[in-house]
Amino acid sequence: MIYPPTNSLGFPISMGEAQITKGNINRQIAGFNKELEFSMMPNVQAIKKPTDNGIAIGHNGMVSHFILHGKHTHSINAMKIFKRLIHIAVVITKGMGKGQVVLGCLAPHPPHLVYAENPEQNEPFSEGGWETLRWGYNRLARKLKKIDYDVMVIFTPHWATYIGTHFLGLPKFSSLSVDPIFPNIFRYKYDLTVDVELAQEMQKSASDAGIITKMMTNPDFRIDYGTITSCHMLNPEWDKPIITISSNRNTHYYSGEVMNEQAKALGEACMKAIEKSGKKVVLVSSHSLSHRHFVTESPLPEDMSREHIYNHSQYVWDMKMIKMMREGKMKEVIEIMPEYTEQTIAETEAGGLTWMMAAMGIPNYPAEIYGYQSVIGTGNAVVAWDPNSQTREIVL
Amino acid sequence: MDDNQDVLFGIYCPPHPHPLLAPELNDGYKNLREAYDKLKERIESSDADLILIYSTTWPSIVGHQIQAHPEPEWIHVDDDFHYLGSMPYKFNIDSEFAHAYREAAESRGLHSRTVAYDGFPIDTGSVVALSLLNPDNKIPACIVSSNMYSNRSETMVLGKAARDALSKQGKKAVVVVVASLSNRMFTEHIDPKDDKIHSSKDDEWNKKILEFFQDGRLEDLSQLSRDIHGQIRIQKVAAYKPVWWMAATMGQHNNYKGEVLAYEPLHGSGGAVIQLTPSDESVGDKEFDEDDVEYYHGDRNVLDRGNL
Numbered sequence: 001m002i003y004p005p006t007n008s009l010g011f012p013i014s015m016g017e018a019q020i021t022k023g024n025i026n027r028q029i030a031g032f033n034k035e036l037e038f039s040m041m042p043n044v045q046a047i048k049k050p051t052d053n054g055i056a057i058g059h060n061g062m063v064s065h066f067i068l069h070g071k072h073t074h075s076i077n078a079m080k081i082f083k084r085l086i087h088i089a090v091v092i093t094k095g096m097g098k099g100q101v102v103l104g105c106l107a108p109h110p111p112h113l114v115y116a117e118n119p120e121q122n123e124p125f126s127e128g129g130w131e132t133l134r135w136g137y138n139r140l141a142r143k144l145k146k147i148d149y150d151v152m153v154i155f156t157p158h159w160a161t162y163i164g165t166h167f168l169g170l171p172k173f174s175s176l177s178v179d180p181i182f183p184n185i186f187r188y189k190y191d192l193t194v195d196v197e198l199a200q201e202m203q204k205s206a207s208d209a210g211i212i213t214k215m216m217t218n219p220d221f222r223i224d225y226g227t228i229t230s231c232h233m234l235n236p237e238w239d240k241p242i243i244t245i246s247s248n249r250n251t252h253y254y255s256g257e258v259m260n261e262q263a264k265a266l267g268e269a270c271m272k273a274i275e276k277s278g279k280k281v282v283l284v285s286s287h288s289l290s291h292r293h294f295v296t297e298s299p300l301p302e303d304m305s306r307e308h309i310y311n312h313s314q315y316v317w318d319m320k321m322i323k324m325m326r327e328g329k330m331k332e333v334i335e336i337m338p339e340y341t342e343q344t345i346a347e348t349e350a351g352g353l354t355w356m357m358a359a360m361g362i363p364n365y366p367a368e369i370y371g372y373q374s375v376i377g378t379g380n381a382v383v384a385w386d387p388n389s390q391t392r393e394i395v396l
Numbered sequence: 397m398d399d400n401q402d403v404l405f406g407i408y409c410p411p412h413p414h415p416l417l418a419p420e421l422n423d424g425y426k427n428l429r430e431a432y433d434k435l436k437e438r439i440e441s442s443d444a445d446l447i448l449i450y451s452t453t454w455p456s457i458v459g460h461q462i463q464a465h466p467e468p469e470w471i472h473v474d475d476d477f478h479y480l481g482s483m484p485y486k487f488n489i490d491s492e493f494a495h496a497y498r499e500a501a502e503s504r505g506l507h508s509r510t511v512a513y514d515g516f517p518i519d520t521g522s523v524v525a526l527s528l529l530n531p532d533n534k535i536p537a538c539i540v541s542s543n544m545y546s547n548r549s550e551t552m553v554l555g556k557a558a559r560d561a562l563s564k565q566g567k568k569a570v571v572v573v574v575a576s577l578s579n580r581m582f583t584e585h586i587d588p589k590d591d592k593i594h595s596s597k598d599d600e601w602n603k604k605i606l607e608f609f610q611d612g613r614l615e616d617l618s619q620l621s622r623d624i625h626g627q628i629r630i631q632k633v634a635a636y637k638p639v640w641w642m643a644a645t646m647g648q649h650n651n652y653k654g655e656v657l658a659y660e661p662l663h664g665s666g667g668a669v670i671q672l673t674p675s676d677e678s679v680g681d682k683e684f685d686e687d688d689v690e691y692y693h694g695d696r697n698v699l700d701r702g703n704l
Contacts, residue, residue, distance in 0.1 A: 176515040183513045212584045220471045220482040296507045297458045
């Protein structure tokens, strides 16, 4: 048996144009189809090409074994190379193509924050307010600008569904969102795109996991203000597609414990879909922490002299949760979630944080804390989980 | 019946969109639709100046919101039942009454405000009720929200404020409460042909409530609201409030003629279309243990009082 010489990676160096070295793997993979064509071709240039199994000398002077396959003879060397290429390509493309969550964000959605920012899309005008949260959001938005991602997937309490979990299923939505609770401060014209392909993959993955699901394909459907507020604060340019996932109200129908389990299952199903998609995804869990509102509003909503947490108990609970987030104890946060939700009427009742943590494999690294402040009595924290230890920061 | 009644009659009807969008899917949905149609004719032939709606699918937080846009117009889609279709609407709202109602509510200690914004999302229950009961906008309407934190005293005072506003403006109204009876739906998608009440317990409670309605025992139902909330209501909000508001608005007694026009399942929940008309006949009042309240003083802040 005569084997061709190989390079350090085990590739034959007698491939002519198809040579692969450490330095040009990417180029080779990029031109993979071309290489396949080349390597699959019978060695037509071989001199004295045998018509049956045997040995011959190729055009480059190499001795090669030939085998008969169908009507043609093929160089055994070429076929080995072909097989090796296939193997390498599969391994590398699998590694390169596996989708991932590149950032998870706890992104509260009081419409007051958009109101205070005075974007052109929102009709009412404000004199500011809630700076601690807004500046935290602004900083997180700057971080997001440096992260390469394809789509933002958001779980919202303000698309509440009782019959399963629903996913936005049309590529474009453009309309006016008026907050039913605070119409005086939020009347926002939106124009957004949806990654329907990934939404469908998530829906299928969740359905395969036994979760009741539905794609939302009614073009008249109005996007909830939770989605709009969180997405606007994280990406005011709206230059990335989004996916909105509705919140199934298991807490109302069953208990906080059932909510936790269902949200975990949904998160794991979404993670599978993301990995399969090959996309880089930012997850957004859109909600406050403690969620008891004042039932009156000051004449000027942005009058910060009126703003404080509803009661001290809510504050203490919120601080407990943030401390655990800061310490990377998300497993413990999930475990305590039903109790926390009940004690503080927390908006975690919708399942968003549990969903996001499950989709991120329950992070055990410190969260980035960007800010905490009350809005009309509720407790709100802007927090991020960065899986990349190189870019993870201690923000506050 | 007293000719000077501010409320001509009351209607209790469900918020689900099926009778509006898909009555053909199930005989029950069709029955409900026919009941709405009958009431539509009764409203048209009544002497009503106003249709006043209290909707449990319009939750508010900042006090009590009252729709005041004279012609709200939109295409509404339900969060759960979006696949049944869209609900385009354009309603005729009595803005003058809306403002009078807000003033009456505030004078009874309630925090209240009117809303009049283009594109404001009118809730599914109100859209269904107004579209079926007043399709041609022959009678002006008004809609009031259901505050998610409010409990009995606040809701009772809100109802009494509605009565104040009607009296002050000298208007005769048909009041409409939009609410399910039992409100537990199936949590999976079902073939509409297989629709049924979610459980026998829900069904039995619903039928008991319907007996009370049939007998005109509105105040008795009002007194039972806390039990109803605990037994057959999903705990989304603090309490089962619609009958409190209805009794406070129409009159806190049992002097009514009741008619249950339809009772059918709506994805597992109990949907009933009921008419209550003030009457001289009564099954009699009982000894009630819930306090009456005229003015809302806010939460009593029992925690601040310490161990008395």
